[in-house]
Amino acid sequence: MRNDTVASTPTTTRAARRAASQARILDAAREEFGRRGFEATTVRDIAHRAGVDPSLVLQHYGSKSALFTAAIQLPAGEPQEAADHLADVLNVRAAALPPEMRALVRSMLTVPEASEAVRRHLDERIGNLAAGIGGPDAELRAAIAVSSILGLTVARHFLQLRDVSSASDDDLVRVATQALTAALQPQRSD
Template structure:
């Protein structure tokens, strides 16, 4: 690949280098332990460039987890990564948003917007019949697990490790990735 020559090409190459570094850092360290400085160091750029290109760690994380059209095994691997992040301790800003989403219109709008983006991203990656509805069910399931584990502290989760929950949840949360076979009638099977 040739070196970028124009200012726009150099800017795009830097943004891509930052994004690649962020994906690697988030994958290795998780959301909470990843730092802007660590991403910048890996991308070989000044930390201020990370912020100029992406604005915040949260915005960079959202960009890093975007899926393009992908085969089912890549979508499933992505969902497993998301599940692993949500099983771990939540960052303070996520805790505040989730805790406030049902009582504060501002928090509701932020969470709804983020989840709608996740649904759109996931449905475009999955494709097939009812992709948007299947994606919404998957995203809602992960949100429900996040709330039940971190806020409601359901008894069943109290003695379970992240690894145990992930082992059981992984096949369950990816059930809708592939569209179900069409029964032809349009009616649910009895």
């Protein structure tokens, strides 16, 4: 970090400012895309939130679409064991949603790229979960459980349904865990 000979600019190293701007733009993009979705968000909105000039946004990321792609990248989640990751996911969903996830979900119904990203993400989760529970209809039961978590996420963080939003994190996690655990049990086929 202090690899340079002489600091011509006293405090901020010349290229570090650029990197800082780039990061601020990305944060601002996640926030704006997460609030109103890809289409309603303008490059000018993002620039204003980041405190930079609109042209800088495109200078750094090339296009609005490329910036969106960068903004919705999820941190590579570990493959994870099996069914106990259900509790993790549920906890994450009950509390605040990470900015990149929020941006991704906000546009999943209207932007094909976001739709694909969510599909891939959830298909993978379903596969892992199905492998962990076994029994008849394992894939379908796992898919229903994962879809239910998606529905809860939308209900709580985007639609703000009354009884989902007003519940405490603890209550929601407790009751939802019970419900999903029950839902994951194999059923008699009579």
